[in-house]
Amino acid sequence: MAVARKIAYNVAFNSVVKVFSTILALVGIGFITRYLGKEGFGDYAIVLAFFSFFTQLADLGLYSVTTREISRIDADEKKIIGNIISLRVLSSLAVFLLALVIIKFLPYPQEVQKGILIAAAAFVFSSGYMVLNG
Template sequence: MIIARKIAYNVAISSLSKILSTALALVSIAFITRYLGKEGFGNYATVLAFLSFFAALADLGLYSISTREISKSGADEKKIMGNVFAMRLASSLLIVLAAPLIGLFFPYPPAVKAGIVVVALSFVFSSGIETVTATVSAPVSGI
């Protein structure tokens, strides 16, 4: 019965957080669209679409792998997370270098090229967040 209660609680929290994050995303898109205007929002969307290809490459499936490995009994969590963090940092640094260079070959306006550089730099910081998320998710997936 305790496991069923834990599962129900986790499903409820997960569903609530998904609903809340979707609502906040819709509100923020409304504000961003109004603030940037048509051309600015188009540039913003172009930057995000361009970098989404690189984000998929930067992940390398590390979230799933690290969650699975940490969930195993007797796993050395510190060693696993150290390796994952190092691999994620290396892939993020590669993205920071590759995305702006590849973006130069596209006929984008200067604002989009500058946006690519700024958002590519954010990958280094967001990669650390995903590593921590895998650590927190591992006990839940091991139920």
């Protein structure tokens, strides 16, 4: 009975958190839209779409590989984490350089190009811990 109660509690808690985060996201989008206006929000959406695409590209499935490798019985966790973080940072740098090249060929306004570069740079700096967070 204790296991069933824990499962029910976790499902209820996760459901409440999901609803709360969805409401918070909708309210946030409302504020952002009003602040930026139609054109500004469109530029913001382009930056987010570009960032989302390149985030997936840089991931290389490293979170899944990390989980699989660390779960092995004789795993050297420190070595695995070090290697994965190194790979993630290198892949993020490669994606950042790719973003630099690609945005020069796309007809985006200067503000959008700057936003993409800022998002890509932030991604490079946060890429090391993102392997651990998923």
